Amino acid sequence: MNYDETREEFIQVWGSLASSWGVSKTMASIHAYLLSSAEPKTTDDIMSDLQISRGNANMNVRALVDWGLVRKVSIAGERMDHYEADKDVHSFAPKIARERRKRELEPIIEQLKSLRKVEGRTAEAKELKKTLGGIYDFAMLGDQFLRRYIQGEKGWLTRTLSKLLK
Amino acid sequence: MNYDETREEFIQVWGSLASSWGVSKTMASIHAYLLSSAEPKTTDDIMSDLQISRGNANMNVRALVDWGLVRKVSIAGERMDHYEADKDVHSFAPKIARERRKRELEPIIEQLKSLRKVEGRTAEAKELKKTLGGIYDFAMLGDQFLRRYIQGEKGWLTRTLSKLLK
DNA sequence: CAGTATTTTCAAAAATTATTGAAATTATTG
């Protein structure tokens, strides 16, 4: 399988998995497109290679920039903005973790913090308290781990997991 | 905040977060409903308390049973099926992890396994190979960790993470 | 500054995903 075929398939796979990763198909496709590009690309490149509209390309490139997965670079003599993906998984994965933590974990923790204090001396109230408390404690542990990964030094997770699984 | 208020809010929070967790809103609401129920509930209970249709209730309860988060229990003298949630987060979280791993991680790994072998001696082919290889290795590490958690003994993850974060 | 290029916005349309509800199927009871 050659370069172009690999690229195309990578873009298509990354895109088709997008929904289960909680991002739009286009956002994932553009990410894969830039991850597999040797050179920075313009919005026009993205539009024509991925066959999408300008508005769509613009919105999703910006989202990728917001997530920190892609950066704007200037090419001397060119007017259009060029975009380039961070290709080092150990650098971009924590950024994805940061966004997903914020969307998927933080709101649960915030809510459970108060819900687990449910009042009442009935058996059912006590049981609910225990259930919610258990979920809260578990979520907090995951949260601490994620926070450490997100802001930690680059090799930490890999080193830790490797050791752990040896 | 009393038992009923807490329950209602928990159901609503769990449901509203569903989309970012890759499950349908109803599936999450039913899960929260059963997690916060002292007694096993029938499809009719779910329908009337959550205000949803029979088809919807049936489909999503079955999905919860498939995931292993809820089990069918028989109540002596009652004809209708009753459903009860596994309330121990250390028992049900690995089941969620198992399903999400299957949907979100396994397909990427399967594809990257071959894509990372991209042929070509050009600079761009080499760079792509490096990028895809890096993502693959990282995904494999996460996969090993998840597998260990999913089929491991109950306290493993909590113990490990607690030690790690101390 | 005027003219042109580029980027952004956002209402409307399209695509996707979830839900309903009634009919079909399956299970239970006497």
Add this chain to the structure above:
DNA sequence: CAATAATTTCAATAATTTTTGAAAATACTG
């Protein structure tokens, strides 16, 4: 086995999410 209860299925509908594309805003260039 007939009658009834309970469950499942699935085509139609509704709700949600994504995408388009043209207009508005912004940024350059000479």
